[in-house]
Each structure stands twice: as structure tokens, then as C-alpha cells.
Amino acid sequence: xxxxxxxxTQVSGAEQLPKARLLIDSIRQFGGAMGDCxxxxxxxxxxxxxxxxxxxxxxxxKSLEVPESVAGYILAAKVFACYQAEKLxxxxxxxxxxLATDCFIVQAPLLFDxxxxxxxxxxx
Numbered sequence: 001x002x003x004x005x006x007x008x009t010q011v012s013g014a015e016q017l018p019k020a021r022l023l024i025d026s027i028r029q030f031g032g033a034m035g036d037c038x039x040x041x042x043x044x045x046x047x048x049x050x051x052x053x054x055x056x057x058x059x060x061x062k063s064l065e066v067p068e069s070v071a072g073y074i075l076a077a078k079v080f081a082c083y084q085a086e087k088l089x090x091x092x093x094x095x096x097x098x099l100a101t102d103c104f105i106v107q108a109p110l111l112f113d114x115x116x117x118x119x120x121x122x123x124x
Contacts, residue, residue, distance in 0.1 A: 003037045004094040005113055009101050010064060010081040011051050012044035019101040020054055032108025038093075042081040062088070 007027060011020050020041060028035050042064040043051040051061045065084065070076045078098070085096050097112045114121055 003034050003113065004092060005034055005037045005097055006040065006085070006089060006093045006095070007037055007097045007099055008040040008042065008062075008081065008085050009099050009103075010042040010044055010077055011049060011054075011101060012077055014049050016101045017049065017051065017054070020051070023099060023101055023103055023105070024054065024056075024059055026103075026105040027109075030105050030107055032110070034109055034112070040085060042077075042084065044077050 009020060009023060011017060024039055027037070027039060031037065036058060039059045040062050041051050041054050041059065042062050043049070044064045044066070046063065055061050062084065064077060064081055066076050066080045070080075082096070082098060085098075089096060095112060095114055097109075
């Protein structure tokens, strides 16, 4: 089954690197039909926290660009990661799934595939 879903997250500190690795590994191990979906890691501070070690098969590191004028706002990096993902994604991807680095997938996340029923879904 070819999935039309892309998972992405943002790493902004060294403490998030092992969490991001666990997130990637959990998607690959327990993601079922979605286990081979592309994963993008947005690298917020490449000079302080390089994320190259997270790259791998179907895992890409993207540079996060946050304008200096809003960089001080607490959620700015997440908002701009979402913006950049929407801008960069190819037309074959229908579902963009933001996951925090402290998430862990324990079964196939099939409900993240919205199909044609919804344009947007949010979950705390």
C-alpha cells in the first residue's frame, strides 16, 4: 500500500535528538502500512544541534527558517515548520502529520490518513 502521508517534526535542542530517533524507529517498527512513509526532521539550530545522524532511508533533514522578527515567540518554530512542510511537499502527499518529538507510535496510525473526508484534523 503506497501511503500519501508524510510525518514531520522539529528538533530544536540536543535533548530532542534521542526522542526524535525513538519517534522515527517507532514509526518504522510499529507503523504497519504507514511504516515506510517519508519523515522530515526540521532542524531549528543546525550549529548547536545538527540532526544529520537522524537521516536515513526515507528520512530527510530540512533546514528550518524562522524569521528573526518572530523567532522569540514560543510556538514560532512549529508554525514555520508546518508552513515550510506545506510549501515543500510534493502533490502526491495528501496528509501532513505533525508529531512532537516525544511521541511514540505503538500501532499503525491509520487514522492519520484523512482520505478525502476531511481537510484538517487536530488532536492534543
